[in-house]
Amino acid sequence: MKLGFSLAEEAFRDECAAWLQDRMANAFADIRGIANLTEKIERRKEWEQELAAHRWSCIGWPEQWGGRGASLAEQVIFAEEYARAGAPGRVNHIGVELAGPTILAFGTEEQKAKFLPGIAAGTSIWCQGYSEPNAGSDLANVRTKARLEGDQWVVNGQKVWTSLAHYSDWIFVVARSEEGSKGPKGLTFLMMKLDQPGIDVVPIRQINGEAEFNETFFADARCPADSLIGTPGDGWRVAMGLLAFERGVSTLGQQMGFRNELDEIIRVARENGAARDPLIRQRIAKAEIGLRLMRYGALRMLSRTDLSAIDGAALTYKIQWATWRRDLGELAMDVLGQAGEIAEGDAYEWGMLPNLFLYSRCDTIYGGTNQIQRNQIAERGLGLPREPRGDV
DSSP states (O other): OOOTTTHHHHHHHHHHHHHHHHHHHHGGGGGGGGOSTTTTTTHHHHHHHHHHHHHHHTTSSOOOGGGGOHHHHHHHHHHHHHHHTOOOOOOOOOIIIHHHHHHHHHOOOHHHHHHHHHHHHHOOOEEEOOTTTBBOGGGGGGGOEEEEEEEEEEEEEEEEOOOOOGSEEEEEEEEOOSSTTTTTTTEEEEEEEETTEEEEEEEOOTTTSOOOOEEEEEEEEEEEEGGSSSSSHHHHHHHHHHHHHHSSTTTHHHOOOOOOOOHHHHHHHHSSGGGHHHHHHHHHHHHHHHHHHHHHHHHHTTSSSSSSSOOHHHHHHHHHHHHHHHHHHHHHHHHHGGGGGGOSSSGSOOHHHHHHHHHHHHHHTTTOHHHHHHHHHIISSOOOOOOOOOOO
8 A cells, every 4th residue: 555545545546547547558548648738639539528428537526517526635546547547638637627626616506507517528628718918927917808798798809828729619718807907906707618700719839840729819709798707807816716726636647747757768868878877867866856845745735625725835836847847858858869859750759758858848938937936936925025017
């Protein structure tokens, strides 16, 4: 038995590990180990529905909404075994880990009945409408506008870096609904169908040739008045609650993915002789220590009773893992040597480590740059005076 889990929890580990290993070895072997988020997208949508059919899609949700009512320990175990089995990144991560928990925490019973079944079933894929060209890490600077006309909200503006929007069915949007409001005041949180007149999704090509994220344009796009989560002008509170869920149980699965990447670096270092270099060995040891520290920090973060609020541990987690993984990408290239500088075909054929290096360049930027993370730690975590901001 592994330290920290009961016999019943270890029995649960055996159950989910057996199910996942069986699917990854047989019916879904063709998508095992996929890291690129757009590779074999239709098969991965089928995988979402396979998870749902066996109630593995959102195990922490209440049973009435398609979950298992799983304990925190069971959610942690499943996240670990999911990554250990080599199961692919969740196409509906945004729906299952962010939109769903936000609706459960802040939505009405009618909204839960409207939105949750499709997410749980893997038939409604979601994306996130937060960042804008002038409101990336500084989310409170959003300028996309929403106005209420009769029984509909009408939205105009632009979002950017909307991951998988071109494969999604729904998007949640933070928009400014009070004319003249500034900063976090006057924002509203809306749930919008993507396939409608007035919404244009334009993919953005990345450094590895993949197009995972997009620009999303709104020109008199509409959603029903009851698609508002919370109340008008209360969108900041809902948005911050959602970001707290982002620092939730999925962090343990993320760390198992990091574990797989570090293990691949170690394997290659032993194979090509790079492990004989004492500086490489020292950097591998440092990466191992950092990964273990992240696990302990994540477990401390998950021990909170209110998972809809951001505490000190959650404030520091993003900068911790992003900086660590950026360094891991650089280590991967140094271990590969010249072999890491040559690639043929598209990104799907390059292997784990070159893609790790290229993708990790953005880790310290998206989801809040390291600079913004330091401001948040100082202001919200340590209570230091706010950095002077211009009038926007």
